[in-house]
Amino acid sequence: MLFSGGKLVTTILIATKNEGKAKEFRAFFEPRGFKVKTLNEMEQVPEIIENGQTFEENALLKAETLTNKLKMTVLADDSGLMVDALNGAPGIFSARYAGDHDDAANKVKLLHELKGVPTDKRTATFHTSLVVTSIARKPLIVEGNVKGFILEKERGTDGFGYDPLFYLPSLKKTFAELTPAEKNKVSHRGKAVRALSVNFDDWWEK
Numbered sequence: 001m002l003f004s005g006g007k008l009v010t011t012i013l014i015a016t017k018n019e020g021k022a023k024e025f026r027a028f029f030e031p032r033g034f035k036v037k038t039l040n041e042m043e044q045v046p047e048i049i050e051n052g053q054t055f056e057e058n059a060l061l062k063a064e065t066l067t068n069k070l071k072m073t074v075l076a077d078d079s080g081l082m083v084d085a086l087n088g089a090p091g092i093f094s095a096r097y098a099g100d101h102d103d104a105a106n107k108v109k110l111l112h113e114l115k116g117v118p119t120d121k122r123t124a125t126f127h128t129s130l131v132v133t134s135i136a137r138k139p140l141i142v143e144g145n146v147k148g149f150i151l152e153k154e155r156g157t158d159g160f161g162y163d164p165l166f167y168l169p170s171l172k173k174t175f176a177e178l179t180p181a182e183k184n185k186v187s188h189r190g191k192a193v194r195a196l197s198v199n200f201d202d203w204w205e206k
């Protein structure tokens, strides 16, 4: 903890190396007076094996491991894309769908797997499970979901991951065609963060 302008400042560690995700969390915690760090700014990060069977289990694993080892307040996000025509794949394996953690290869594989699937059958859901842990508190767990369609080719250049393939009929745009603020209004992570904001202050004051 450190003091800033006479105020106590707590650091929250966002348990991710994905700067795309981290950016979407800063906007929530910085106005609440937290100093935000990610795993990219930590010198020694304990290895975390994400071997849970659900998004929630994986987020819990990440957050609890780090809180126990580093004695810090931690937020972990586990998220991914579930495609109906693929029985929910890539799901918890979204980051490593094509082997490595390679967004471009993952998108190529997704398009390949969906070859020949007609537009109306290309429905998908983005999911986020968020877990916040802190010493001597029970974990705070929330989630968010958004439904859309997987296009046959990429559109847009913003965002990260599968964003250029994820199309929202209500806005007639992919996630990669939205500004960060627009994406935040409709995205799985934006919804999860709003669920967090309903519960966080009470949880933190306890």
Ligand SMILES: O=c1nc[nH]c2c1ncn2[C@H]1C[C@H](O)[C@@H](COP(=O)(O)OP(=O)(O)OP(=O)(O)O)O1
Pocket: 015, 016, 017, 018, 021, 077, 078, 079, 080, 081, 094, 095, 096, 101, 106, 159, 160, 161, 162, 163, 175, 187, 189
């Ligand atoms: O808003 C999103 N827009 C596009 N793609 C997204 C989004 N949200 C999650 N995704 C995709 C990216 C990755 O393929 C997987 C997350 O995997 P996930 O293991 O949670 O994160 P990660 O490995 O990228 O970073 P880390 O584990 O360090 O948090 O889902």
Ligand SMILES: [Mg+2]
Pocket: 050, 095
């Ligand atoms: Mg991951």
